[in-house]
Amino acid sequence: MKTMTALQVQALSNDRADDSAADRVDGLACMALAQLAMPVPMHGEVLVQIEAAALGFPDLLMTRGQYQAKPPLPFVPGMEGAGIVVDAPGCSRWREGDRVIVGGLTGAVAQYGVFAEASVLPLPEGFDMAEGASLRAAYLTAWVALVCRGQAMPGEWLLVHGAAGGVGLAAVDLGVALGLNVIAVASTAAKREAIGRLHAQARVIDGSTGFREQVLEITGKRGADLVFDPVGGDVFDESTRCIAFNGRLLVVGFAAGRIPQIGANIPLIKGFSVVGVRAGEYGRRFPDRGADNVSNVLRLANEGQIRPHVHARYPLADWAQAYCAMEQRDVIGRSVILPHAG
Numbered sequence: 001m002k003t004m005t006a007l008q009v010q011a012l013s014n015d016r017a018d019d020s021a022a023d024r025v026d027g028l029a030c031m032a033l034a035q036l037a038m039p040v041p042m043h044g045e046v047l048v049q050i051e052a053a054a055l056g057f058p059d060l061l062m063t064r065g066q067y068q069a070k071p072p073l074p075f076v077p078g079m080e081g082a083g084i085v086v087d088a089p090g091c092s093r094w095r096e097g098d099r100v101i102v103g104g105l106t107g108a109v110a111q112y113g114v115f116a117e118a119s120v121l122p123l124p125e126g127f128d129m130a131e132g133a134s135l136r137a138a139y140l141t142a143w144v145a146l147v148c149r150g151q152a153m154p155g156e157w158l159l160v161h162g163a164a165g166g167v168g169l170a171a172v173d174l175g176v177a178l179g180l181n182v183i184a185v186a187s188t189a190a191k192r193e194a195i196g197r198l199h200a201q202a203r204v205i206d207g208s209t210g211f212r213e214q215v216l217e218i219t220g221k222r223g224a225d226l227v228f229d230p231v232g233g234d235v236f237d238e239s240t241r242c243i244a245f246n247g248r249l250l251v252v253g254f255a256a257g258r259i260p261q262i263g264a265n266i267p268l269i270k271g272f273s274v275v276g277v278r279a280g281e282y283g284r285r286f287p288d289r290g291a292d293n294v295s296n297v298l299r300l301a302n303e304g305q306i307r308p309h310v311h312a313r314y315p316l317a318d319w320a321q322a323y324c325a326m327e328q329r330d331v332i333g334r335s336v337i338l339p340h341a342g
Contacts, residue, residue, distance in 0.1 A: 002038040005339070006110030007031060007319050009063050010074045025065045025073065027327070028320055036076075039114040043090035046120050048100060050083040052313075053108035053337045054133035056166050057255060060326055062106075071106050078108025078337075082123055082132035091117045099123040101132045108133070109319065111339045121294065124301035134308035134334040137279075138170035139297045142228075144279040145250045146174060148293065150226045154179030159215055159224035159239065161207065161231045162255060164191035166334040169198070169309055171228045176201050177305040180226070183218055185211055185235075194332045198309055207235070215242040223247060233258035240266055247272040309333030315341040 012030050041047040059077050061067040081102045088094040094117065101121040107113045123132045146152040158175045162168035163184035175182040176199055184199070185207035186192045192204045205214045215224055223244035229236055233256030236249070240262065243249055249272060267274055283290025300306045311331045314322040316339045325331050 003035045004038050004111040006036050006076045008034040008074050009077055027063050041087055041114045044117050045114050046094050047087040047114050048083040048102050049086050050081045050113050050339050052129035052133040053078040053081040054334045055326055069105055075106045076110050080133050080137055081108035082129040103136050109337055130310045130313055130336040131308050138166045141167050141279040142171040142174040143293050143297055144282050145277040149275045149277050150248045150250055156225035157181045157219050158226045159183045160228045161185050161235050164332045167230050169333050172199055173306050212238050212242040231256045232260055236260035243272045245271040249274045250277050252277045311335050313338055
């Protein structure tokens with residue numbers, strides 16, 4: 001039987017019947033490399049030799065049982081990857097040797113994976129595998145937030161929180177490509193310096209001691225037309241005090257841990273909207289729009305207008321270092337695991 005090496009999230013114990021219970025996983029303590037049977041594609045599926053798997057915050061949450069989706073244990077983590085098609089029985093779009101991006105709830109941190117034909121995309125022109133693996137989730141989230149939900153217009157002010165993270169940096173990159181005036185917030189000097197190197201057009205500010213006065217000064221007291229907030233907590237609260245009239249506060253996530261609350265009188269008096277962003281669900285609810293969103297992200301990537309930033313590339317044997325860096329919030333952009341690297 002052919003086998004492959006993969007990272008596997010396992011149950012801490014076997015004394016409960018519910019094999020997806022959140023209290024049966026505990027981050028790195030329940031993860032290990034394993035030799036698994038080589039996956040076999042069914043009709044309409046694509047077998048891919050995975051060359052790169054990008055890690056995101058949802059991947060980390062899933063290993064703790066804290067993500068909204070809780071796959072049955074054991075499972076191979078990794079929602080995004082890129083690689084080379086090995087086999088695609090019954091698939092009209094893909095042939096052996098095609099360079100592709102793959103995505104799903106799990107399965108990317110492995111040497112091989114099987115993915116539904118519809119979830120496979122072409123690797124953009126000029127992208128390497130690590131960049132391709134880092135593209136889809138972050139940039140689709142940014143696109144749905146800014147374009148579909150935020151109705152962004154060129155020349156508007158965009159305030160991006162968590163701007164050094166994978167999704168935040170994608171929002172900065174896309175905002176610049178869309179002609180927005182971008183204000184990027186980051187908590188450390190190293191992160192601010194990195195954002196400045198990558199996006200000289202953006203105003204980069206320190207958010208560690210508050211940002212309201214800085215945003216109002218930069219915007220001439222207007223405030224931000226769009227606020228991209230994957231952080232929540234105190235960041236959300238302060239954002240309501242520097243948002244423009246007719247602004248859109250885009251709720252993307254709660255990395256800070258606290259889910260904020262707001263009285264209905266505040267957006268009424270200040271004339272702004274609080275808008276929820278769920279990019280994946282948006283595509284599922286509106287399949288035609290979802291396909292258009294993917295096409296637009298790929299178009300911008302192929303035109304060279306957007307490009308993910310890869311913070312570090314780790315061989316599969318160093319998977320724990322990759323997860324620890326993400327857990328410690330040291331990553332600027334995305335960390336990537338290379339399943340076939342030394």
